[in-house]
Amino acid sequence: MTPPIDTTRVTSRLDTSGLLCPLPVYKAALALKQIEPGEVLELVCTDPGSLEDIPALARQRGDVLLGVEERDGSQVFWLERGGAG
Amino acid sequence: MSDAARLLTEDVSPAAEAEPRRKRLALVASKGTLDQAYPPLILATTAASLGWEAGIYFTFYGLDILHQERFRKLKMASLANPSGPIQIPNLLGAVPGATAAATKVMKRWMKRSRMPDIPEFIEMARDLGVTFFACATTMGVMGVEESDLIEGCNIAGAAAFLDFAATADVQLFV
Numbered sequence: 001m002t003p004p005i006d007t008t009r010v011t012s013r014l015d016t017s018g019l020l021c022p023l024p025v026y027k028a029a030l031a032l033k034q035i036e037p038g039e040v041l042e043l044v045c046t047d048p049g050s051l052e053d054i055p056a057l058a059r060q061r062g063d064v065l066l067g068v069e070e071r072d073g074s075q076v077f078w079l080e081r082g083g084a085g
Numbered sequence: 086m087s088d089a090a091r092l093l094t095e096d097v098s099p100a101a102e103a104e105p106r107r108k109r110l111a112l113v114a115s116k117g118t119l120d121q122a123y124p125p126l127i128l129a130t131t132a133a134s135l136g137w138e139a140g141i142y143f144t145f146y147g148l149d150i151l152h153q154e155r156f157r158k159l160k161m162a163s164l165a166n167p168s169g170p171i172q173i174p175n176l177l178g179a180v181p182g183a184t185a186a187a188t189k190v191m192k193r194w195m196k197r198s199r200m201p202d203i204p205e206f207i208e209m210a211r212d213l214g215v216t217f218f219a220c221a222t223t224m225g226v227m228g229v230e231e232s233d234l235i236e237g238c239n240i241a242g243a244a245a246f247l248d249f250a251a252t253a254d255v256q257l258f259v
Contacts, residue, residue: 020198022131026209029134060108060135084136 004067005078011039017046017074024050025057032063032081040066043077050075108137111250113258117146119159119191119203125259126150126206132255133213140216140253142246143238147259148223151234156203163187170194211237218246 014031016024024045031041045054051068054077058065062082069076110132114125125141132139149155163169163186164178170190177183195202201209211217219238223229231240239245250256 018199020200022127022134023199023201026130026134029136057135060137062136 003069003076003078005040007042007078009040009080010042010078011035013042013044015044016050017044019045020047021049021053023047025053028054028057028079029061032061032079035081037081037083039081041079041081043079044074045077046074050077054079108132108135108255109249109253110137110139111246111253111256112139112141113246114141114143114147114150115145115259117149117155117159119161119188121259122147122150122156122159122203123200123206125257126203126210128257129215130206130210130213133210133215137254138216139210139213140218140246140249141210142218142220142241142250144220144223148220148227148229148234150203150207151217151219151238152229153233153235156207156235159188159203160184161187161191207235216249218249 012031012035014027016027019027024043024047028041028043031043035041043054047053054075055065057063058079062084064080064082066078066080068078110129112125112129114122116122125147129139129141143151149159161169161184162178163171163173163183165175166178166187167175169178169187171183171187173183192202217235217238218241219234221240221242224231224240231238
């Protein structure tokens with residue numbers, strides 16, 4: 001399947017497979033702080049709560065959720081870092 | 086409303102329009118059992134990850150979560166806890182060893198799920214800048230010294246916590 005975004009924009013990848021709340025959000029926030037505004041993080045989660053949690057993380061931090069894709073048992077998110085810390 | 090009245094009631098100072106205020110979470114952690122130590126730490130680390138300010142007021146048995154020795158030894162109550170990890174008749178929760186067994190099961194569950202333990206959560210929260218308020222009254226009542234607590238606690242009474250919580254967007258009591 002073609003990813004919903006241009007993956008050549010991805011500058012950082014993080015796999016949180018097997019981790020439960022709050023770790024995917026916690027680790028994603030740390031990863032977002034390490035990239036520059038406008039850069040894209042590709043994030044893999046298996047916590048079923050992530051489908052709600054990662055969009056909430058993006059809303060609260062001011063990042064842009066560019067796309068989500070469900071792959072058997074996991075979700076892939078593409079997050080563009082916003083201007084916030 | 087007249088223009089003059091509007092000017093008086095509206096905040097038009099440049100500072101108010103500058104950087105938006107960060108959201109704030111204010112929690113009270115009042116319980117010192119292993120299972121009840123997790124929720125405030127999970128919420129505070131999440132809030133800080135979202136870019137919020139977060140502070141936890143550790144009071145009464147909750148103060149054990151900041152206690153250098155006790156925070157590694159928090160226990161899971163087996164008595165009066167029908168939802169505990171070992172499903173036994175409530176009365177049997179009082180037998181010797183039941184609390185230790187329930188604690189062991191809870192710790193095993195957490196480890197299997199790759200959840201951090203309490204000291205690790207404290208470390209994560211501290212690294213994220215979460216404020217730890219240690220209840221001064223609890224310290225006095227229970228004979229806890231500042232040197233008994235982990236480093237970086239803000240020893241304070243209810244007024245100081247309420248001052249912090251007054252401008253919080255979310256306030257919860259655990």
